[in-house]
Amino acid sequence: MKRYLTYQALKDMLQNIPQLRQATEIEPLLRGYSSDLKWKVFVPDQGYFLLRTFHLSQEPMKRNEYQCMTALQELGVRCPLPISLGRLDEENGYMLLAYIEGEEAARVLPRMDQQSQWDIGMEAGAELRKIHRLKVEGLAESWYIRKSKKHQRYMERYRQCLVQMNRDQNILAFIEQHLDWMKHRPDGFQHDDFHPGNLVIKEDKLAGVIDFNRFDQGDPVHEFLKLGLFASETSIPYSIGQIQGYFGGNEPDEQFWRLYSLYTAMALVSSVVWIQQVMPEETNDMMDKIERVREDHDDFRRFIPRWYNLKNQ
Numbered sequence: 001m002k003r004y005l006t007y008q009a010l011k012d013m014l015q016n017i018p019q020l021r022q023a024t025e026i027e028p029l030l031r032g033y034s035s036d037l038k039w040k041v042f043v044p045d046q047g048y049f050l051l052r053t054f055h056l057s058q059e060p061m062k063r064n065e066y067q068c069m070t071a072l073q074e075l076g077v078r079c080p081l082p083i084s085l086g087r088l089d090e091e092n093g094y095m096l097l098a099y100i101e102g103e104e105a106a107r108v109l110p111r112m113d114q115q116s117q118w119d120i121g122m123e124a125g126a127e128l129r130k131i132h133r134l135k136v137e138g139l140a141e142s143w144y145i146r147k148s149k150k151h152q153r154y155m156e157r158y159r160q161c162l163v164q165m166n167r168d169q170n171i172l173a174f175i176e177q178h179l180d181w182m183k184h185r186p187d188g189f190q191h192d193d194f195h196p197g198n199l200v201i202k203e204d205k206l207a208g209v210i211d212f213n214r215f216d217q218g219d220p221v222h223e224f225l226k227l228g229l230f231a232s233e234t235s236i237p238y239s240i241g242q243i244q245g246y247f248g249g250n251e252p253d254e255q256f257w258r259l260y261s262l263y264t265a266m267a268l269v270s271s272v273v274w275i276q277q278v279m280p281e282e283t284n285d286m287m288d289k290i291e292r293v294r295e296d297h298d299d300f301r302r303f304i305p306r307w308y309n310l311k312n313q
Helices: 007-016 056-074 105-111 114-131 143-158 168-177 220-234 236-246 254-278 280-296 306-312
Strands: 025-029 037-043 047-055 082-087 092-098 188-190 199-202 205-209 216-218
Touching (some): 047 056, 114 236, 143 216, 143 254, 220 254, 220 280, 280 306
């Protein structure tokens, strides 16, 4: 649940941020599931900034996020430029970023023609490839061990859920039989929430990638599972383009599709658990998405989803 911060309290806090002391406009940004409070702030002669405020218990993680975005800027990634990080008072910290002008891709894509949607997907895929170039330190446990343990934790909670997937035996069996596919996989930086809701479009071009607050580490293919659940519902041409853009305009190999299908199946399990625990009022909507993905993969008898094959029609 997001913490409450009054407008006046925030305005007083801005005096502790040198770049924002002359701010004349403060607009709350309410979309998204992040626990951060987000604000669009205007300063005359400087323009707009993005201010994220957070509880100080999150300060170490926020410092890592800030450092990652700084390093991504050096790699040429179109992400928000980090400006400053600090404390507002005894409870709240802040991260100040340059504001990326434009509109959320999830809203823009349905209004664009199919070629333009695919072009945005190509740009996004190329950007994701650059994001995955960021070097990270190795962890004590391999990706295979970490992900397997996480899946088992979700399975324990899934079995206790009041709402479960249709014909879930086939999906759960597919996962258990193919966990070994995750062995010996690359273990690199992940945005971990890469989808059209976190992309900004301006003048029919990709302006930037935002919201790195869920960054993680793991197999690069894992980054694509949001295509099946969310992006393909918004725009199939975009989704196809993201995959092809990531691979430099080429088609992915069979190993990509095997891993994509495995991670997508695992995401269905975790999504059932997450939605009922965090946003139970959206359970029906999430179950509809899960049903669509299940049908796209014929209960995971097919690795390549039906929506991707539409490119050949």
